[in-house]
Amino acid sequence: MAQKNIVTIGFELNNDSVNYCSFNSDSSLLDYDIVLFKPDIDDFVSNADMFEGKPSLSDHDSFRLKDKVQHWRREILESVECGKTVFIFLSELAQIFIATGQKTYSGTGKNRQTTRHVTPYDNYQIIPAEINVVKTKGREIKLAPKHAELISSYWKEYSNQSSYKVTIGDKVPASLLTKNGDKTVGSIIRSKNSNGALILLPDIDFYPDEFFDDEGDWGSAESKKFALKFTKSVVSVDKAIKNSDELTAEPEWSKSINYKLKKEEKLDSELLKVESDLADIQLKKESIIKKLNESGQLRNLLFEKGKPLEFAILDALKILGFSVSQFENSESEFDAVFESKEGRLIGEAEGKDNKALNIDKLRQLALNIHEDLEREEVESPAKPVLFGNAFRLQELEKRNDPFTTKCYSGAKTNSTALVFTPDLFIVAKYLSDNKDLRFATKCRKVMLNTIGRVCFPKVPEKNINLAKTISDKI
Structure with a gap:
C-alpha cells in the first residue's frame, strides 16, 4: 500500500513525513489522505478586548477568523465527501464575540456615540456536523457499546493521554462516553456518499514537557518516537474505515439522464442556482477584501x-x-x-x-x-x-x-x-x-x-x- 499523505492543522508532529498547515493558510485538504485537525484559535483571542467577560475581536480580526473558519469547515466537509479521513481533536471551547459589521449611532456633535454590534461565536463552528458543544473537563472515558470498534485499538493506545474538554450532544453516534453520565465525547460520522469519515476524538496534549530538550527547544527523541507511533495509529484507523462497508464508486453510465430521478433533477437546479449565487457573493467578497487591504x-x-x-x-x-x-x-x-x-x-x-x-x-x-x-x-x-x-x-x-x-x-x-x-x-x-x-x-x-x-x-x-x-x- 502506498504511503498515506497526512497533514496537521492546529498542531505539529515531529515526523518529516507529516505535512503541516497553518490555521491562517488557504490550503486545500483535498491534497491529503488523512487530516489531523485541532480547532485552536488562541492566536486570534490573545490580543482581544473583553466584553461581558469574554474576548471580543476587532472588526478586522472578526472578519479574518470567520473567513478561516468557513474555509476549514468547507474543506473538512469536502474532504470527507471525497473519501478522506478527518480526525478532529476536541480542544477547549473558546467562546468569544465577533463583530457583525453593523453599527448604530446616537446623539449629535460632541455627544455622538457609536455602538458596535457583536454576536457570540466559537471555535466549534469549524466542525461541519450537528453537535451541541458543552464546555466541561474530565479524564474518565469509556468506549461506547456501539460505533466504537473502528477506534478501539487507537483508544487502547492513547486513552491515558486523552482528556475531554467538551461534550458534543446526542445528535451524532456516540463512540466514546464519559464514564459517569454517558455523555458523548467522541464520535465517528461516516459519509453516506463515500468511504470518508469525520472522527471526533478527545483532546491530546501534543506538546508535553518531555517533548522539549534541556534548552527548551521542541524536538526531543521522545517527540519523534511519539509522532511515529501516533502516525501509524491514525493510518490503522483510516485503513479500518476504508475496509468496513466499502462503497463502490458510481460508474459513469449510471449517471445518465435515463436513470436520473425527478427529485434529483430538481435538486440539481437548486444547486446550480446556489452555486451561481455563491459565485456572485465570492466576487463581492473579493472586491471588499481588496478595498479592505488597500484601506489598511x-x-x-x-x-x-x-x-x-x-x-x-x-x-x-x-x-x-x-x-x-x-x-x-x-x-x-x-x-x-x-x-x-x-x-x-x-x-x-x-x-x-x-x-x-x-x-x-x-x-x-x-x-x-x-x-x-x-x-x-x-x-x-x-x-x-x-x-x-x-x-x-x-x-x-x-x-x-x-x-x-x-x-x-x-x-x-x-x-x-x-x-x-x-x-x-x-x-x-x-x-x-x-x-x-x-x-x-x-x-x-x-x-x-x-x-x-x-x-x-x-x-x-x-x-x-x-x-x-x-x-x-x-
Whole structure:
C-alpha cells in the first residue's frame, strides 16, 4: 500500500513525513489522505478586548477568523465527501464575540456615540456536523457499546493521554462516553456518499514537557518516537474505515439522464442556482477584501520598509493635502516629491529593522535636492525631508529615538525635516477619519518649517488616545 499523505492543522508532529498547515493558510485538504485537525484559535483571542467577560475581536480580526473558519469547515466537509479521513481533536471551547459589521449611532456633535454590534461565536463552528458543544473537563472515558470498534485499538493506545474538554450532544453516534453520565465525547460520522469519515476524538496534549530538550527547544527523541507511533495509529484507523462497508464508486453510465430521478433533477437546479449565487457573493467578497487591504495600507507606516513604506508615505501625504509624485528619469530617482500652496518638498524614506537612522541617507537626500534644482523647470531648492521607520520590528513602546545624534546634526546643517513615520501615521489616521482642513494645513506648515524632528500638532481631544500612546512610548 502506498504511503498515506497526512497533514496537521492546529498542531505539529515531529515526523518529516507529516505535512503541516497553518490555521491562517488557504490550503486545500483535498491534497491529503488523512487530516489531523485541532480547532485552536488562541492566536486570534490573545490580543482581544473583553466584553461581558469574554474576548471580543476587532472588526478586522472578526472578519479574518470567520473567513478561516468557513474555509476549514468547507474543506473538512469536502474532504470527507471525497473519501478522506478527518480526525478532529476536541480542544477547549473558546467562546468569544465577533463583530457583525453593523453599527448604530446616537446623539449629535460632541455627544455622538457609536455602538458596535457583536454576536457570540466559537471555535466549534469549524466542525461541519450537528453537535451541541458543552464546555466541561474530565479524564474518565469509556468506549461506547456501539460505533466504537473502528477506534478501539487507537483508544487502547492513547486513552491515558486523552482528556475531554467538551461534550458534543446526542445528535451524532456516540463512540466514546464519559464514564459517569454517558455523555458523548467522541464520535465517528461516516459519509453516506463515500468511504470518508469525520472522527471526533478527545483532546491530546501534543506538546508535553518531555517533548522539549534541556534548552527548551521542541524536538526531543521522545517527540519523534511519539509522532511515529501516533502516525501509524491514525493510518490503522483510516485503513479500518476504508475496509468496513466499502462503497463502490458510481460508474459513469449510471449517471445518465435515463436513470436520473425527478427529485434529483430538481435538486440539481437548486444547486446550480446556489452555486451561481455563491459565485456572485465570492466576487463581492473579493472586491471588499481588496478595498479592505488597500484601506489598511496606511498602517505600513508603523512597521514597513522599502516600497511598501514609500507607498504608505505617499498615501499619508495625499491625506495631508499635498500633491504627491515619485520622480524618476535616466539620471535621478526621488522617493517622494510633494508640494502644496505652502511649499515644495523632496523626501527620502528608509526603514531600519533594529537600529536608528544614521547620516548616510541624508547624503542621498542632499544629492536629490541638488539634482532637482538643476532641472530647468525648478527655480528654488525644495525642502528636504527624511522619513524614517527605525526599530520597525519592535513594538512601539520598546523603540528608542529613531534618529542618531549625527543624523540630528546633519539635519541641522542641511535644514532637513526628520519625520518618524509612526508620528505621520497619527495625523494621517486622524485626517483620514475626519475632514479637518485647518489641521491638515498646520501639519503641512510644520513639515515645511521644521529643522530636525517634526513634531506634528496634537490631534483633537477625542482622537488623542493613539497619539498619546505613541508619544508616551517613544
